[in-house]
Amino acid sequence: MLAEGATVRTVLDVVFATHDRLGSYVLDDQGALRKHMRILVNGRAIRDLEKQSDAVGPHDEVWVMQALSGG
Amino acid sequence: MQKTVMISTRKGLFEATKARGGWKISGAHFEGDNVTLMLRDPRDGTDYAALNHGHFGIKLHRRDKGKKKWQEIDAPKYPEKPEGLVDKDGWGKDVNWSTQLIWALECAGGAKDKGQLWCGTMPGGLFRSKDRGQTWELMESLWRHPDRNKWLGGGADIPGIHSICVDPRDSNIVRVAVSCGGVWRTEDDGKTWAQSGHGMKFDNGPKSEVESPDGQDPHMMVQCPAEPSKFWVQHHASIFKSVNDGVTWTNVNAKPSSFGFGVVVHPKDGDTAWFVPGIKDEKRIPVGGAVVVTRTRDGGKTFKTLKKGLPQKYAYDVVFRHGLALDDSGGKLVMGSTTGNVWVSEDQGDSWVQVSSTLPQVYAVRWV
DSSP: OOOOOSBHHHHHHHHHHHSTTHHHHHBOTTSOBOTTEEEEETTEEOSOTTTOOOBOOTTOOEEEEEOOOOO | OOOOEEEEETTEEEEEEEETTEEEEEEEESTTSOEEEEEEETTTTEEEEEEEOSSSOEEEEEEOTTOSOOEEEOOOOOOOOOTTOOOBOTTSOBOOOSOOEEEEEEEOSOTTOTTOEEEEEETSOEEEESSTTSSOEEOHHHHTOGGGGGOOOSSSSSOEEEEEEEOTTOTTOEEEEEETTEEEEESSTTSOOEEOOBTBOOSSSOHHHHTOGGGOOEEEEEEOSSSTTOEEEEESSSEEEESSTTSSOEEEOOSSOSEEEEEEEOSSOTTOEEEEEEOTTTTOSOGGGOOOEEEESSTTSOOEEEOBTSOOSSOOOOOOTBSEEEOTTSSOEEEEOTTSOEEEESSTTSBOEEEESSSOOEEEEEEO
């Protein structure tokens, strides 16, 4: 989907606002990225896992991915 | 009369019922998901199920009485950690203010207080809801108690509240047990809290640590509904009981072992309790590879070892703290193990029948 924002977090907040409860699946109670989640901007992993302050440009692509493991 | 057993497991929530031909698994919910605990509130028939998705976090679901469909509701959430606050646990590790496990779910208030709930969590926060889990409030009074920073993880990496006993004489009096942090008591509906684990002790270590109530590891705590001054705790080091409202605790020894996780007490007789013993404490398997239940009827003076119907060779089942349950009549028991075995007894533990040997790892069982 298309979402505007100058940082990863502002983009995420736009998406979370349209999908009830989605935010709690990606971020923990303090707003940090859950430990098995990874966010990439144009294929590069973000560095600020606590606040997701990494910059996003007007045409950037943001991927939210999770690692699934265990038996 | 409670006729159904709800079984929370690593891969779903299952129902077991007795039909012609005996006990069988008769239903499944959340198949494939990690269900750690469930509660049915008998006041309105609502079911609650706690899930731990790991990668997606802790979730809570609710089902109205008689309905099939579950609805996700908000799980207890910690408030924003104040900027610059140094908050460390008893190990000296930073406390992550985020719900990492729902370890206790119990009705709050009295018989008329429908929809009021208590929820104990890792890393040690106690939450209350007054609206069927729609919203949750952290008990700041306990969370901000300075002694909370003495709490530490035991078998788990972080501390947590796993046992909540609402006093049947006065629901403003609540006791919670913490691994590891002793027992905490409020007498004013959560406004103030005090340590209530005095007398518990470990069997090895420096004296100051061994007897410090703030570091005790009660694995599970129960209160007798009809004799509410009587409590039992299956502790990490041994069994402890209290006959004075949980003010002080005394050690009780059982054969073949006093180590275990679960304990249940008879609803009318505070001297009757059941335990599932194991080898303490680095092995944590049944003694001699034989699954047994121990029962006292005399307040811990003597114990009977109950094994009829339970595997007595090469069995390595561990019954977790919520894996043993007694029904409201005090006549029927159920237990589920780490190897996916579930047994029911309808004669107070004298004999057991196997309900399933193929379930995932069992975390918790309840009669509903």
